[in-house]
Amino acid sequence: MTQRPAPESTVRGAFGDLLPHLPLFPLGTVLFPGGLLPLKIFETRYLDLVTHCLRTGQPFGIVALQQGAEVRVAASGDETVRFEHAGCLAELIDCDSPQAGILQVRCRGLQRFTVSQIRQAPDGLWRADAVLQPADLAEPPKPEFQASVAALQRAIETLQGRDQVPFLTPYGLDDAGWVANRWCEILPIPLPTRHKLMMLPDPHARLQLVDGFLRRHGIVSD
Incomplete structure (x- = not known):
């Protein structure tokens, strides 16, 4: 599998490529490099995220939920959400809007990452500093x-x-x-x-x- 170039905002450091302020999308699933992930987007925070990624071509991070729901269930946003501190970058490959306020998108898994300095914005969107992990070498099965x-x-x-x-x-x-x-x-x-x-x-x-x-x-x- 060909390794894709890192996003332009990536900073190269001693411990790998750093993506500061990477937006995270906690889900009850795991995205793998090269994998296909269809999503139905209707929450404002993720509609804004997808719109930004469509405009800029930047990826976002998929992280697996450990506790909590994919959708905000409390108006105050104070529900407990825990997720893995590692995941996979996702890039948008197509997008459709079947009705107002809903986006149907398909994403491709890119590269694995680990995260630190996790914070949540007032709108509920999670962000973190992500360090990209080495991609698999393309080698034939034994x-x-x-x-x-x-x-x-x-x-x-x-x-x-x-x-x-x-x-x-x-x-x-x-x-x-x-x-x-x-x-x-x-x-x-x-x-x-x-x-x-x-x-x-x-x-x-x-x-x-x-x-x-x-x-x-x-x-x-x-």
Whole structure:
């Protein structure tokens, strides 16, 4: 997978590329690099965020919720919200407005990051200083994982037959990180586990864990 250039506002530091004031979008899901994320936007804080990103081309950060709701449930905004201090950058790839005050958008996962100096604006939007993490190196899956690669290809063909397209093209079945990430997106695994897999820096280790899950559940075999 080709590594994209960092946003122009990125500051290069001793511990990685820093994105100051990155807007965050806490969700009850995990976005993986190269992943597809459809969103329905109707809250003012996120409508403003998406409008800004459409205008500037800048990404925002998706972080997995640990506690609280995606939508503000208290007018005072004082509900408790906790989320992971790491996530994945998202870029907007298309946007539609089916009715006034609602945006239907699709996002692509870019690069992983960790955050610090988290703060919340009066409008409820979270921001943080983010440090980008190294992207996966594009390396072929090891021979012992070829059964998992073949199973993913069959899963893609089955989903396409049902007019379901959960992955962005081009497909990267020759890329260990891509295969691991796509399995992580569709397997029924707990959200905290999914997050840990996303942040695992070694794509082969990630694929090994996925392969073990598939074998334990009889999805693949030698």
